Amino acid sequence: MTAGGSTLRLTNTLTRRVEPFEPLTPGQVSIYCCGVTVYDLCHLGHARSYIAWDVLRRYLIWRGYQVTFVQNYTDIDDKILNRAAEEGSSMEAVSERNIEAFVADMARLNILPADRMPRATRSLDAIRLLIQELEARGAAYSADGDVYFAVMKHAGYGKLSGRDLSEQQDNASGRVADEEEARKQHPFDFALWKGVKPGEPSFPSPWGPGRPGWHIECSAMVREELGDTIDIHLGGADLIFPHHENEIAQSEAATGKELARYWLHNGMVNVGGQKMSKSLGNFTTIRALLDSGVSPMTLRLFTLQAHYRKPLDFTAEALDAAATGWKGLNAALGLAALREGEPNSADGDTASQVIPVQPSSDPGSLSPELAQERERFAAAMDDDLNTSAALAVLFELAKPLRALANRIERGDQAAAAEATSPEAQARLGLLQELASVLGLRHEQAAAPTTTDGPDDTAIEALIEQRKAAKANRDFASADRIRDELKAKGIELIDKPGGLTEWLRG
């Protein structure tokens, strides 16, 4: 499928090349995205990853594909059990709570909910069936209640991560051999099923009570939800090995078919040049950042300014720059609401404002200039989702609209009339359309985050004093009042017509 004559090209980790994207079934795309292990809140690394894949999904829809997007929850895992033990609750309680938090966080970031979100604990039949098939094919062996995948029996193991078992062995065998290690035939063998340990929840199986290993759940859920071969498999670059390598081995050993045709991986979010991670303690949760006053769209813009495969350094400076940049785009996008007074986002509740992505509008109705901008956008996105270049198009589309919006805000009647012109409306329409492909939407100005300092009536009284001083051309007194309030975190903004607005800093 093409638009404007070009073809979407994506970097496929499997081949380490940029390849033209052609789905298995023309017009339809099946996508599986590795989800979170729900033992804690999501941090900015998750935000970056899921924003990137949300944009991929939105772009495919815009290009006219019918997309089926599946993302799992890993809701059985050592870390969940540890967390439950720490807080004296249960695996289910920890999972449930974090799934709710995940849904809320994603909604705030305007990430479209997946079409289906399977959970490991609800996919046990598919998991057990897959393990049995692997056993029957001689690809797995059981040992003391555990079942392992035999990597040496699977030709092609290592094809995704570029690893060679024979070269890895020396190094790998030098590891500390714990109890589990001792049961393995090869150091790279991994658990498909883990026999129950005292005090742990377990599920029945032909190998005795226990629970699934991490990798097998994805293989099982992919197959159950989307079939033996899917178009695109997504995840963070840190999942390439061993997770995705093992997923491929399991699935392909069982089905004899290719698991996924395109493997896409996003780069990590770094802090001070190092990967954001729990173990380093350098993480910021999505909700902590958003609750600190950073707007969801600012975070979205911040992540989309870099290419999805590259590492993204998280710094306060870069985030500030994104916030200022977003202000400009936001002003232009707000033109519609400003002109029509439509309350489409007046409630400020971001969760209720998911703008559905529409397939691309007819570019034939656009002026030559707008058609060219649209084409630039599509060409950028076709080039392995070059969102940085695509954003440049948005900024250029927004520029004159932003100027109009600012003039209107100051009561410029001519600007208000200009905004209703067919040219301005067409430009705004295209901007909104392309912004929605990136999941960017107008945001209302943030409400004051603090109520510290003088109360409203005291401030109003001082503003009246200052107004009187100004009327007497006593600017020294007027400025003194401004400075005093500023010291208390109150900023005064003089507007046309003698009005003075104020904000709490």
Place this chain on the structure above:
RNA sequence: GGCGGCAUGGCCAAGUGGUAAGGCAGAGGAUUGCAAAUCCUUUACCCCCAGUUCGAAUCUGGGUGCCGCCUCCA
């Protein structure tokens, strides 16, 4: 040690053979009693060395630096 990736202006970041997008910050100007906001204009030869080429940030070789994976991780 093995595998992979990255090095572009003060900061972030596009750009894979023809003479450097965009954002932020800065500078100059307009406007404003001041301030904020806004508007206009403006700022780079691309880590180092050697090669290929009429021509390279862009290709090749070497070097230096940084990062990720090899254990759970988006």
